Amino acid sequence: MPIQAPLLDDRRFDDLVADMVARIPAHTPEWTNPRPGDPGRTLIELFAWLGDALLYRVNLIPERQRLVFLKLLGMGLRPARAASTVVQLSFAQPTELATATLAAGAAVKGPLPFETQSEITVLxxxxxxxxxxxxxxxxxxxxxxxxxxxxxxxxxxxxxxxxxxxxxxxxxxxxxxxxxxxxxxxxxxxxxxxxxxxxxxxxxxxxxxxxxxxxxxxxxxxxxxxxxxxxxxxxxALFEDIAAPAPVxxxxxxxxxxxxxxxxxxxxxxxxxxxxxxxxxxxxxxxxxxxxxxxxxxxxxxxxxxxxxxxxxxxxxxxxxxxxxxxxxxxxxxxxxxxxxxxxxxxxxxxxxxxxxxxxxxNAVEIDQRRTLAAQVLGASTGAPDQRFSLPAGSVEAETLVIQVEEPGSGWRVWGRVDDLAAISDDPHVAREARVFELDAAAGELRFGDGVRGRIPEHGMRVRLGSGRFGGGAAGNLPPLTLTEISGRFVNPAATPALKVAQPLATQGGADAETLDEAQRRIPALLRHRDRAVTGLDYERLAREAPGVDVGRVMVLPRFMPRDRRFEVPGVVSVMALPAQPLSGAPNPRPDKPFLERLHAHLAPRAPLATELYVIGCEYVPLGLATSVALRDGYGREAVLSEVREALKRLLWPLAPGGTDGGGWTLGRAVRERELEVEISRVPGVREVLGLNLFRKGVGETGPQWQLLPRAAGGAQTLPLMPWQLPELLTVVVADELGGLPANLSAAPNPFAQATAVAVPVVPELC
Structure with missing residues (x-):
């Protein structure tokens, strides 16, 4: 039986009222009719309501324990990732004939704040x-x-x-x-x-x-x-080895x-x-x-x-x-x-x-969706251990954070950042005197030591944000030509020209900060694989946790050598991954090189030493379908035929909600005519499936052509797939009972086209 989380007290409002009413004869026998509406009964119900609320809070203690467990595991919430791109700068006035050097951190105006990541000289x-x-x-x-x-x-x-x-x-x-x-x-x-x-x-x-x-x-x-x-x-290329690309x-x-x-x-x-x-x-x-x-x-x-x-x-x-x-x-x-x-x-x-x-x-420069904050006092020290200070914003870029603490006779001094105050040093003296703090990047919170693990800021001394870059989130993924203005500080004081921005590329890579529920769901996976890939489930969960990629589906093929299409090769693990993509028509989701490279870079350090790891995409087999259906009375023809197409696309889609189990079509599972007919018959408005033809791309005399799949002895068609293949539905032709079952996938000819039509050249007015 499944493990059920126990409740510390499972009594509710009605239970508490019934319990107290049952005690009336023993404690107040003169109260013979405790009916609803009686003042005494009202007091009982008020007490039961307060008790029910209290018991609800008591039963949340396991929730608090999970949060404390997150901290013990060192599983802080992952901060937001900032979208970035490359933009081109130019002078707003073409009469400018001198150079102008713009300092790093120039603000690019848009729906969200962006900043340049480096200094640039505009020529x-x-x-x-x-x-x-x-x-x-x-x-x-x-x-x-x-x-x-x-x-x-x-x-x-x-x-x-x-x-x-x-x-x-x-x-x-x-x-x-x-x-x-x-x-x-x-x-x-x-x-x-x-x-x-x-x-x-x-x-x-x-x-x-x-x-x-x-x-x-x-x-x-x-x-x-x-x-x-x-x-x-x-x-x-299919099953291409993914590694760090060599410079050109x-x-x-x-x-x-x-x-x-x-x-x-x-x-x-x-x-x-x-x-x-x-x-x-x-x-x-x-x-x-x-x-x-x-x-x-x-x-x-x-x-x-x-x-x-x-x-x-x-x-x-x-x-x-x-x-x-x-x-x-x-x-x-x-x-x-x-x-x-x-x-x-x-x-x-x-x-x-x-x-x-x-x-x-x-005149190009990289920008990202962050803003720089500097010279802000966070508070004053109370001299107590384990003090916490909140930064002005969350999702801070830890590498850019500079924290200064005021010290008597020394002014502001920069304190360093450590991942864990408990692991500063084995030397107790070094650990006690270390000027360090611990950072929760997602929440934007600092924690100082307790005098044994990290130094405590002196009583009354101020803590200041020297500088830091904050921001990020999926909202920063903007289309091209969105950003057009920039303002910042010029290094050469004499230069004050106006600049403009050209954004030829979309901003990409932004992702929201991890939620508490998402972090809690990582606890069992972390305890199971401990950040090491051993079982197939470890590889799948680690691949889904890879930063900077949106993984839609992961399939692990143990002992499969991609280049040879061969199984049972000792020491080889192939991870087949597909990017997330909403349900649509062809083409199916395909991973590009950066996608596979990031996954490989995330998995390789976590795989056992003797494992030969490959991160690959799948091989798609082109498939075409033609079907004819009889319609029920009272249903619109075009609506039903359209829903039949969508049902077939949904069934053969490689990601959720595709497949028979809703997780995407099973890898290597053959496409059978009978399964497709069952799916079509479930569409509201379809009275009968009159026929179904399956086509596969083949090589004809004039190039690739659709070829009708042969029928087995029982008359059914099947598209066989290898264990590393998935079907890709490229075209669907649906006809009603009047049109009959299409024998090919050719489009219907245009009835208005004339065979004698010719193109008339347009003579330009000015040569």
Whole structure:
């Protein structure tokens, strides 16, 4: 039988009233009629009501014990996680020709407060990204005369290799599907044109360009160009090994003048790796980790005399766009504003074929949904042990928290943070004199020592928040183009320009703080696995607790080697995980590389030493369904047919509420025609299922085609699945009894289309 939590006292109001009424003859025999409404009976009921409330509170003692148990286990509530993204800054007035360094912690205005995570120097240039796209055979044939003319003009010996200058990442939003800037380009390079602001009317553009070069040259100190890079998140190959991605070996180069005014040379610039000064800004590490994740990097620019861009005028420069020179830009106004080119290409000797990016830009900085609070007094010490002080807000970023305690004769002194006051040191003297505190990050509360485990602040001395960053939550996940304004403190006092923000990417990663109920549900799991993965249930629960990922389903395949599709391999554990996704049509949820990498990084340290761990996605088998149903009287045709489609999608969905048990379709479970017919027959309004056809994607003469599954001896169809496969319902065709059972999944032809229709080209009004 199940274990029931005992009640310390199970009596209720009626029980207490009945008990006291039964005692009346023994204590007050002269009271012979204790009927309802009698003053004495009213006093009894009042006492019973008070007693019932008291007993309810007494029975909550186990609840308090669970909370105390949470603290004994060190299971504090997990604080909220802050959403973050990369934004691009620029001057609000295009006439600004000097640099401006914005201190870290600048406030980005929006529905919720955001802050910049690092210092950034905003340069008076904008950037446009280009690639040299090679022409295909059809374009070559169509432009053969033009190519021959270009070959004569540029005096190219041998066959010409024509290309088209194609601008990429030109919109305000990032490219969701990404652009493979290496594979799509003829020279396997991405070019960033650094453009000066347009000159005012009556002012030569060359003079403005020279002023911009002087600002970029930086004088004695090298100015750093902050570049934001967002790699396109690719779906990992089936059963691909997930590990920390290796940095992409690339070279950043800046164009400079060659031996003559018609020759272009390049200077290599290495991204700043560690903190250092440059142009008045603090250099930050490469947060892109070698172009493997969204982030920023800083490139130190050469001196003014080395910044140069070749002319795009073919009459002035016959070598414009030829060979290894930058791509030719035919827009004369835009070409005249280019002060230098920044080139990104594979490192020589490195076999780098692809670099898919979603966005790249300059003057970029990372922001997150937090705000900095500083110089706030939290209270004064009473001299008692185990004192607690509340911070101004909850969900504090522990790494940024600075707590200062006032000491007689010394002023404010910084005290350190420890995870557990009871484990400061084995030396009693060190533990007694340690200036430390314990932090509850989710609640925003500090706890000081008791004089034995941690020093007690002196009586009457104040405790102050030096600085700290607070915030986070799922509300910080905002769509692109939401944030547009920024304000902050400039490092150089003379600079007070207005700045604007471009947000090409959505803010992601925000999550609410853990609730008390969620923390209590973790107690049995923690006691069972003790933060170690041994059983399959341990792996599943630990995967669901991984920070920064929203896991929808976890399936553990013990002794399964993914690459070989082979079971019974000793020492191997494969964890198949799918991201959370609401019930919808195709495509089914698929994990991307960051999702699998975070899960692997969370599980690997907790797995036994000799375990070979794989974190993988599942293999989907395409499935198509066609059915015909007879309808009951009184039900709308379209409503019933739509509900049949939804019922089939719901049954075959890989996450909850899919499957026969509501937890998602069972891994490796075959799809049987009879089960689908039962599900269809449960739909209100369906009188009879007239037929059902199952289709699977196969290879036909013209490519992938839907093929009808063969029927067994009993006439039923079955889609068999391997233990690592799930069905993916791609299309459903539902017909009524008049339409009959569809024999294929082709869409019905358009009755208004005419076979003789042709497209008429639109002639532009201005050529």
């Amino acid at each position: 008076p240039v904008t950037a446009e990204a280009y690639i040299k796209r090679a022409l295909d055979d059809a374009e070559r044939a169509r432009l053969s005369d033009v190519i021959s003319g270009l070959q004569r003009i540029h005096r190219v010996t041998g066959a010409a290799a024509p290309y088209e200058t194609q601008r990429v990442f030109a919109g305000e939003r990032a490219e969701a599907q990404g652009v493979d800037v290496f594979a799509a380009s003829a020279d396997r390079a991405l070019w960033l044109a650094l453009l000066a602001p347009a000159a005012p009317r009556g002012t030569p553009q060359a003079g403005v360009n020279d002023q911009v070069r002087a600002a970029l040259g930086g004088g004695a100190a090298r100015v750093q160009l902050s570049v934001g890079v967002v790699p396109a998140l690719q779906m990992p 070996p690339v070279v950043w180069e800046v164009s400079t003048r060659g031996r003559t005014a018609l020759e272009t040379d390049y200077l290599s610039v290495e991204p700043v790796a560690d903190s250092g000064a440059g142009g008045g800004s603090e250099g930050a590490a490469d947060t892109t980790r070698g172009l493997t994740r969204a982030g920023t990097l800083r490139l130190p620019l050469p001196a003014q005399d080395f910044l140069w861009a070749p002319s795009n005028d073919v009459v002035e420069n016959p070598a414009a766009g030829v060979g290894d020179t930058p791509p030719r830009v035919d827009d004369a106004e835009r070409a005249g504003r280019i002060v230098a080119w920044l080139r990104l290409r594979p490192r020589p000797g490195a076999n780098v074929q692809r670099l898919p990016l979603s966005w790249i830009g300059i």
